[in-house]
Amino acid sequence: MHNKGFIISTDAFLGLSMLAFIIVISFFYLSTVDQSSWNTVDLIDLTRDEITFLEKQQILENAIKQSSADLILSNLNATPNSPCFELSIFSETNLSVPMLYALKTGCTKNYSQLVVADRTLVVNTDTNVQFYIAKLGGWYK
């Protein structure tokens, strides 16, 4: 009986195979590592920044008084390119249908991750005081 190829024994073959497998697996896992967690942090920061800006510059208040979302839209359009924003303002009497709505130009509501920041507004009119809720949704294109 002739046993040829005995130099590469079964255990050596298994050892080499395992080594190659470990190296390939390590490359695979390294290739899947990304920085997406930072993208989420960036999106949260940008969404909060934008609604803070709209609130502090009284753009939300003026839009409610004028019943127009044009000023809000022009500011949403001036944000960086990659994030999309939509703003909805609800009256305290109707929280299901927004009284004002603006979606950044060039954006569609197609997202895998949505970040929402909201503010409660008190708007004085000549006759009374009204409460409103402004919700700003942000996502990446």
Next chain:
Amino acid sequence: MGNKKTGIPRVHFFSAGNLWKRLHPKKHFFSAGFFAWQKKVRGQFFSPDLIIALIIFIVIMAFFSVSSHAVAVQIDLYYTKNSLEEISHTVLNPLVSFSGNPFNWELNSFEDLNFVGLAKEKNILDPVKVDKFVSFLDNNYDAMRLKMGLGKYDFKFELQDFNGSIIKQGGTISQDFISRIVQKRIASYENKQVIVRGIISYAQ
């Protein structure tokens, strides 16, 4: 099998040649050529299977070395990027959120500055602080970098309007950088919406 006089057993290296000889004692596998000398020497160190095994071992070690180097490079790049992201958030967030320490640092000398912030209130930039910050970046760049906790990284500050035009800028980007992060924040500057850009770069 041992030495009859000393009683010490004879040690044979296990090799393909020896095994062949044990299985086929009358056949001369290494009768000529490079391995012909093996016939005369018992327990020799060099044998074909040992050489083959060494070659395989060296190839495997070379492959493992190259692979481990590539893995190390990947990990290093990931670490650098992660570090840049962390630094950029740590640096830019206080700029747009706080007024700094002391709160009127823009009126004092550079030495009196403990902690830089550009905001009058959250997301509302103070133009005087912005001008002073840009001035410090231009005139005391390295010292400013240290005060901001940037360490080995370079920093460039930009203020852009909605058109993308730069209103203010200061600092620098590393020449031949190997990694760079651009961090953007939204703020108000002179009652207009602006984009605050912090560019953190790293060169070896």
